Amino acid sequence: MIDTGDTAWMLIAGCLVLLMIPALGLFESGLLRKKNVVSIFMQIFFGMSLLSVMWFVFGFSLSFGPSTQGIIGNLDWTFLKGIPWDAPLEQYAPTIPGVLFVKFQLMFACITPLLLTGTIAERMKFSSFIIFISAWSMLIYYPIVHMVWGGGWLAELGVVDFAGGIVIHTTVGMAALAAALVLGKRRGFGPAINIPHSIPLAVLGSSLLWLGWFGFNAGSALASGGVAGNTVIVTHLASSVSALIWAGLSWMRTGKPSIVATINGAIAGLAGITPASGFVSVEHAFVLAIAIGILSYGGVVLIRDKLKIDDSLDVSSVHGIAGIVGALGIGIFASTLINPAGVDGLLISGSLDQIWIQGVGIAVAAAMGFGGTWLLLQLIKHLIGIRVEPEQEDVGLDISEHAEQAYSDEEEFKLSLDEKLESSKKKSNS
Numbered sequence: 001m002i003d004t005g006d007t008a009w010m011l012i013a014g015c016l017v018l019l020m021i022p023a024l025g026l027f028e029s030g031l032l033r034k035k036n037v038v039s040i041f042m043q044i045f046f047g048m049s050l051l052s053v054m055w056f057v058f059g060f061s062l063s064f065g066p067s068t069q070g071i072i073g074n075l076d077w078t079f080l081k082g083i084p085w086d087a088p089l090e091q092y093a094p095t096i097p098g099v100l101f102v103k104f105q106l107m108f109a110c111i112t113p114l115l116l117t118g119t120i121a122e123r124m125k126f127s128s129f130i131i132f133i134s135a136w137s138m139l140i141y142y143p144i145v146h147m148v149w150g151g152g153w154l155a156e157l158g159v160v161d162f163a164g165g166i167v168i169h170t171t172v173g174m175a176a177l178a179a180a181l182v183l184g185k186r187r188g189f190g191p192a193i194n195i196p197h198s199i200p201l202a203v204l205g206s207s208l209l210w211l212g213w214f215g216f217n218a219g220s221a222l223a224s225g226g227v228a229g230n231t232v233i234v235t236h237l238a239s240s241v242s243a244l245i246w247a248g249l250s251w252m253r254t255g256k257p258s259i260v261a262t263i264n265g266a267i268a269g270l271a272g273i274t275p276a277s278g279f280v281s282v283e284h285a286f287v288l289a290i291a292i293g294i295l296s297y298g299g300v301v302l303i304r305d306k307l308k309i310d311d312s313l314d315v316s317s318v319h320g321i322a323g324i325v326g327a328l329g330i331g332i333f334a335s336t337l338i339n340p341a342g343v344d345g346l347l348i349s350g351s352l353d354q355i356w357i358q359g360v361g362i363a364v365a366a367a368m369g370f371g372g373t374w375l376l377l378q379l380i381k382h383l384i385g386i387r388v389e390p391e392q393e394d395v396g397l398d399i400s401e402h403a404e405q406a407y408s409d410e411e412e413f414k415l416s417l418d419e420k421l422e423s424s425k426k427k428s429n430s
């Protein structure tokens with residue numbers, strides 16, 4: 001039977017996750033240079049539209065449809081054929097309409113590939129971006145969703161992931177690392193190009209992401225009630241703890257407290273608690289958030305500052321490392337006292353079994369994310385190329401790729417695109 005209270009909550013939760021799409025644009029564009037603001041919003045809004053159509057046509061069926069060897073679903077549910085609007089899909093969400101479950105999972109299918117815009121920012125061709133996110137969804141995202149959430153072999157093994165720490169954040173984080181390596185550094189890579197053009201935009205974006213994350217995590221309970229309520233509390237707590245840790249570490253490291261570090265810490269806390277949010281108590285979420293904050297901040301120092309890898313907005317650390325820590329945390333802190341449908345971790349069961357099981361899930365997601373992305377981008381690179389020309393990168397993708405500007409200066413706007421590109425080319429040659 002459909003429960004109207006659960007249905008109402010899931011309608012709201014889906015809208016909260018949709019809010020995260022423009023929030024992501026505000027957050028990322030604020031932290032980037034102003035000459036690439038339009039390109040980020042174009043990638044995110046065009047990407048959302050494209051990924052939505054793919055999901056309705058075949059993505060949901062490949063992700064949640066009847067299993068093929070435990071790896072991917074079949075095509076029985078293409079165009080949502082057979083998905084009820086007035087009855088639930090019992091195996092997934094027994095108290096809400098089937099189409100509402102489709103819609104909620106659609107939001108995950110949209111935002112997951114779009115998180116990679118934070119890595120490829122300011123240098124990937126838009127045509128290559130379209131091919132990349134389409135192929136990435138079909139070859140990487142849909143299979144890992146099916147393996148963990150769609151009843152595939154990882155689910156049968158016992159891997160659990162409440163709202164996407166393995167499926168989303170581990171996969172995206174490792175994909176981000178591969179993308180940064182294949183794309184290479186932005187021209188002039190260094191502290192100068194990492195100066196945000198609008199910190200207020202970034203803070204607004206992070207705040208809206210925080211709000212949307214309540215729908216992202218608590219909506220994954222697929223019902224209103226105690227589990228959803230506990231999820232909201234631990235999500236907020238983990239984000240707050242991680243934000244404080246990033247602020248403190250950046251203060252100790254640079255001598256000044258940084259708002260950019262603080263909002264990145266908040267996002268890392270949200271990403272890290274995502275897999276465990278429906279399984280852990282408040283006190284255990286507090287401890288887990290400390291580990292998430294410290295290790296994700298350390299990842300930024302290692303990847304960007306030590307290894308000099310240009311992951312533009314530190315997706316590999318903020319999402320990848322945070323997601324891995326949170327997913328492993330399930331094996332330690334999870335309790336069926338919090339979620340009777342969940343598992344018991346080390347502190348309850350006294351067994352390391354769930355830690356090893358979670359490790360298998362993380363390893364598979366990391367291998368698919370990194371290896372799949374590496375191969376996919378190498379193929380696109382050799383077929384049509386993946387980076388814009390140097391002079392186009394200097395001018396900015398807003399002008400060179402879209403012939404639009406986020407902030408139009410009247411005198412500057414009088415110059416034609418060709419004149420700007422020619423001027424940039426002369427500067428590069430000199």
